[in-house]
Amino acid sequence: MASMMDRIKEYLRGPKGHEHVEKVKTMARDPQNQRKLRELVDRWRTRRTHH
Numbered sequence: 222m223a224s225m226m227d228r229i230k231e232y233l234r235g236p237k238g239h240e241h242v243e244k245v246k247t248m249a250r251d252p253q254n255q256r257k258l259r260e261l262v263d264r265w266r267t268r269r270t271h272h
Contacts, residue, residue: 223231232238248254 233242
């Protein structure tokens with residue numbers, strides 16, 4: 222039985238996996254998405270330090 226990581230690696234090597242990786246790379250270059258991600262990470266960090 223394949224582990225979860227093995228299945229993920231196999232998926233990413235396939236055509237659909239490549240397609241999704243490229244889509245994520247494109248989204249990551251968008252400054253607005255970068256800002257949203259930073260805000261999310263900041264909120265997550267703030268929550269973790271207060272508990």
